[in-house]
Structures are given as structure tokens and as C-alpha cells.
Amino acid sequence: MRVSRTELWTGRTFLLALMVITILPFISIFITALHPSGTVPRGLEWPTNPQWGNFVEAFNVAKMPKLLMSSTFIVIAVVPISLVISTMAGFAIGLLKIPGSRVLLALFVFGLTLPFSGIIIPIYFLERAMGIYNTRLAIVLPLIALYMPFAVFWMRAHFVNMPAEISEAARVDGATTWDLFWSIHVPLARAPIASLGILMSIWTWNQFLLALVLVEDPTQRTMAGALGAYQGHYATDIPLLCAGTILILIPTLVVFILFQRQIITALLQGSVKG
Amino acid sequence: MTTNHRHATPSRFRWIFQHWNIQRNTIIGWLFALPALIIYTLFVLQPLVLTVQYSFYKWNGVGPKTWVGLNNYITIFQDPDLIGTIINAFLLVVWFSFIPVGLGLIVASVMHRVATGKFGAVARTVLFLPQVIALVAAGIIWGWLLSLPGLINQVLKAIGLGTITRAWLGDFDWALPAVGLIGIWVLLGFCIVLLSTGITKIDPALYESARIDGASWLREFVTITIPLLRYEVGVCLTVTVIAALAAFDIVYVSTAGGPGNSTAVPGIQIYILAFTQRAIGLASALAVMLMILVIIVILPIQWLNRENKV
Numbered sequence: 001m002r003v004s005r006t007e008l009w010t011g012r013t014f015l016l017a018l019m020v021i022t023i024l025p026f027i028s029i030f031i032t033a034l035h036p037s038g039t040v041p042r043g044l045e046w047p048t049n050p051q052w053g054n055f056v057e058a059f060n061v062a063k064m065p066k067l068l069m070s071s072t073f074i075v076i077a078v079v080p081i082s083l084v085i086s087t088m089a090g091f092a093i094g095l096l097k098i099p100g101s102r103v104l105l106a107l108f109v110f111g112l113t114l115p116f117s118g119i120i121i122p123i124y125f126l127e128r129a130m131g132i133y134n135t136r137l138a139i140v141l142p143l144i145a146l147y148m149p150f151a152v153f154w155m156r157a158h159f160v161n162m163p164a165e166i167s168e169a170a171r172v173d174g175a176t177t178w179d180l181f182w183s184i185h186v187p188l189a190r191a192p193i194a195s196l197g198i199l200m201s202i203w204t205w206n207q208f209l210l211a212l213v214l215v216e217d218p219t220q221r222t223m224a225g226a227l228g229a230y231q232g233h234y235a236t237d238i239p240l241l242c243a244g245t246i247l248i249l250i251p252t253l254v255v256f257i258l259f260q261r262q263i264i265t266a267l268l269q270g271s272v273k274g
Numbered sequence: 275m276t277t278n279h280r281h282a283t284p285s286r287f288r289w290i291f292q293h294w295n296i297q298r299n300t301i302i303g304w305l306f307a308l309p310a311l312i313i314y315t316l317f318v319l320q321p322l323v324l325t326v327q328y329s330f331y332k333w334n335g336v337g338p339k340t341w342v343g344l345n346n347y348i349t350i351f352q353d354p355d356l357i358g359t360i361i362n363a364f365l366l367v368v369w370f371s372f373i374p375v376g377l378g379l380i381v382a383s384v385m386h387r388v389a390t391g392k393f394g395a396v397a398r399t400v401l402f403l404p405q406v407i408a409l410v411a412a413g414i415i416w417g418w419l420l421s422l423p424g425l426i427n428q429v430l431k432a433i434g435l436g437t438i439t440r441a442w443l444g445d446f447d448w449a450l451p452a453v454g455l456i457g458i459w460v461l462l463g464f465c466i467v468l469l470s471t472g473i474t475k476i477d478p479a480l481y482e483s484a485r486i487d488g489a490s491w492l493r494e495f496v497t498i499t500i501p502l503l504r505y506e507v508g509v510c511l512t513v514t515v516i517a518a519l520a521a522f523d524i525v526y527v528s529t530a531g532g533p534g535n536s537t538a539v540p541g542i543q544i545y546i547l548a549f550t551q552r553a554i555g556l557a558s559a560l561a562v563m564l565m566i567l568v569i570i571v572i573l574p575i576q577w578l579n580r581e582n583k584v
Contacts, residue, residue: 007387007388007491008388011384011385011387011388011389011491012388012389012393014381014384015381015384015385015388015389015393015397018381018397018401019397019400019401022400022401022403022404022459022463023400023403024425025415025416025419025425025459026415028415028418028419028424028425029415029418032418040423041423042423042428044425044428084309085309085310085313086310088306088307088309088310089306089307089309089310089311091306092303092304092306092307093307096299096303096306098300098303098304098306098307099300099303100304101307104307104311107311107314107319108310108314111314111318111319113516113568113569113572114318114322114565114568115516115519115520115541115564115565115568116520116522117520117522117540117541117544117545117561117564118322118325118544118561118562118564118565119318119321119322119324119325119561120321120544120545120548120561121321121324121325121328121544121548121554121557121558121561122320122321122322122324122325122328123317123321124548124549125324125335126317126320126321126324141313141316141317142317142318144313144317145313145314145316145317145318146317146318148310148313148314148318149314149318151310152310177299177302177303177306181306202406205408206407206408206409206410208408208409208410208522208523208526209522209523209541209545212526212545213545213549223408224408224409224410224411224523225410227408227410227411227414228410228526228527231410231414231527238418241414241418242418245411245414245415248408248411249407249408249411252406252407252408253403253406253407256403256406260399260402263406264398264399264402264467267405267464268467268468268471271464271468271509271510271512271513272468272506272509
């Protein structure tokens, strides 16, 4: 390393400053959340009498247990189904190379850059007609469908690189297509499936537009959707709004700190492949 | 006749059997793809076709639809508020995309020179944090920071710039840059981490020989880092440009498109037109334009990037 001492320290100071700027917003809302409810605190002023009770109040007002349950339910409904069907489709396109697989792949890839807001209007009317509007299913079904382009593309990228010898050897041993899929290729695909699962869980937890348009009841929404509704009600009470925002952020932050390596890797790979 | 038949039968059986076997494999293969295809068709392709269809009608969502041809599209081009959302989307690209990618390149290369060890790892995790939280939360947090009593104005006062303080998100001239700032906060870390992963893949010998020659940071940056990171830059551009053009969450919670229409982007306008003003046809036409716009902007980037991939 031939980097001069001055450069080393200017560079590190610069990075440190950038880290502080990134973190400061979180610190600011945390301190704000400790001020008395209904007041308008200033910037980074530590309150004379920290109101830890704000978190309890926000917890009750926001109906946190219900929100957590609702969000968890949506994630549990969306992610495993998406993983299974996209892995199967990726297997059919990338490994079995079924007739028409190129067209099929093109059809899915076409949806990769599709903004959700582009097709939200007909989804609203379709769900009204189907009678699932304002239920959790209203978020779950379109979300699975909207993940398909990315998920199928991702799984196909894995299967297309698997050496043909593995499948041929299994075929000689008399394996059916299902055996080939379930006993041989799914175990080998554990890593990309896990990354995809992490990605879709975060995206689902943070999904806002579908929740906003398709579900009126905040307790039937995703976490982000519920936060939007909470903001609507408490826009004027800054300390409570901040307390609620922090509570809603905590699950994400905990998961990020625990799985940071996997999450960062998954998000990076996701963008490089997609 | 009889002998002929005897000879033909086994081969014909085999032919039928093999043919049937191929057919069977095709059917089984398609069964694997079918669940994904069905739900994708129902909830993505069908709505896509319907959006295009709605865009040719005047409809309030309940009453009868009236065919108006291309009138909704003409309205969008003639109404400054509506075409303005597309202009705003492009302005957001500068904030959400060009600045994070440019700054990301600089930070990633600085990191590569001065923070290769544990400090670098911690820095990457910290800087990445905003990418993981919900955009709605980012919007709420910054909505408070950029408000009149918020942190930004406190800092400005503290450094003697008290005269320029204002409610940034409520100011006609400053609301869009303020929303852009939120985008930078969210997307910068992502770009830094992606680009610095890219730098680690560059042959260290290149940097080593540059450093033996006593190359400055700037020289290293211009002659090695930028040219060899073209592919990663392309990826960053794709992700951030889509984030800008399709922006919704951050804008919805921080400004809802205001003041006036100064921060209205297509996503917000589609929502307002469809779900508060009940102008389904017009909203759908804007939605179609947004989808085409994203494809027109992203395709060249992807196309160029295919050639950069090593």
C-alpha cells in the first residue's frame, strides 16, 4: 500500500462523515420520538424529560401486534409460493428447455422493467369483480405475479448453467422429471433460492402501492402500507409519528443486522442479473 | 400382405411410443412452467392489455365506457400539468441516478484506497442501510428532517445560513431537489456497495503498478477505475433510472406531488387521476406512456451494457 498518510486520513474522514450523514436521520427521529407528544421539537435537542411512553402509545395506537401479524401473513403467503412456482418455471425453461421456452422466457423478461403503477388500475377493477378487494389476498396474488419476471429469470439463470451430465446420469438411473427436479436439482439450487427468498421477503414487507390501492384497512396491509396509513392519522403529532416509524422499522433493522451479508449479496446479485 | 403387416407393426409401435414419449415430456415440462405462467397471465399480462384498452376510453369506473380513440393521449400532451409529470420524472433521474452513480464511483474508489479492511466493511454496511428500509419510512423521516423546524434547517442556522431556511418540501422551487435528496440518501449506498464490489474484481496488479508509479487518486480513478467499472455503472444506472421514472412511495408520503404540481411524477398522477378523480381512461393513457418511457430509456442502457459484460 503506497497511500500517503494525509490521503489515508482525509479519505477516512470523508467516509466517516458520509456514514454520519447516513445515520443522522435515524438519530434525529429517535430523539424527536422522545419529546412530549404534540410538541414540535427542534433538530437534535435531547429532551429534558424523555418520554419513553411514546413508544408504548405508538405501539397501542398503531395496533402493532396486528400489523406484525398481517405483514408476516402476507410474506408467508407470497414468498414460498413464489419460490416454488418460479423455481419450477426456471427449471422448465433453463434445464428441460421445453419447446417454446425461448418465447416463454421473453414473455417473462418483458415484465422485468414494468412499473407497478402501470398496471395497478385494472388490478383494482379485477379484484373488485373477483370479490377479493380489501382482503390480504388482494395484495398476495398480484404480488406473486409481479415477482414472476424477476424470479423466473433468476432461477433460469441458475438452471441454465447446470452441467447436462447431472441430469443425464439421473435419467439413466430411471429418474422421472419430478425426481430430477425435487431430489437432484432443488437441493443443488439452495443458494439462489435462499437469496431470492430474502429479496422477496424484503420487497413484500416494504410494498406500499398495492397495499395503498387494494386494501383500505391498515391492519390487513403490509408494514409499509400500514405506516402510510399511520402517517395519515398522526401527521401533526411529530413525536408520535417518529415513535411509530421507529417501531415499524425495528423488525427490518433487526433482520438486516442479523443477515446483513446475505441481504447485501442478494440485493447486489439481484440487480446485476436483473 | 400379412407378412408386410408383421414387419411394419413393431417399428410403427416404436414410432408411436417414441413420439408419445416426446409428447409426454413436453407436456410434463410445460406443467412445470404452467403455475407461474397462469398467475403471471392473470395478474400482469391481462392488466397490461386492459390498461391499453382503458386508455382509449373515457370512463369514471362505474358508468358506461365511451370510446375516445387517442384523445386521452392528446390531452396528456396538451395539458402542461400532465406532460409536466414526465418532465419531472426526467428531472428526478438527475437526482436519483446521475448523482448517486457519480458520487458512488468517487466514494467506492476512495474506499478502495483507504478502507480495505474492517473499516471498509463497516462503512459498506452502514451506507447500505437506507436501501433496506421501506421507501415510505424514508419519506416520513425526511419529511420531518426537511420541515421548517427540522434538522436540515437547524444545521443551516448553526453554520450561519439562517436566511435560506425554509420548508423545503413545501417550496415551489426547492421541493423537487428536496425529494431528489431523499432519493440520493436511499440509493447512494446501494451504488457504493455495488461499485466497490466491482472494484475488487479489477486486477490488483493494475492498481499496484499505478501506485508504484506514484499515481494520485484522481489519475487512478480516471485511468483504471472508471473504464473498468463500465459494466457495474450500467447496472447502477438501470436500477436507479427505473427507481426515478417509476418513483411513487417517497413522493407520495413526502409531498404527494405538491406544492402545486411541482413534484408530481407519473406514478403519483396515475394514482390521483384513477383513484381520486376517477378519470380511468386518462390515468390509463398516462400509465401506458410511463411503461413505454421506461422501456425506451432502459433498453439502450441494457443494450450497451451487454457489450461491457466481461
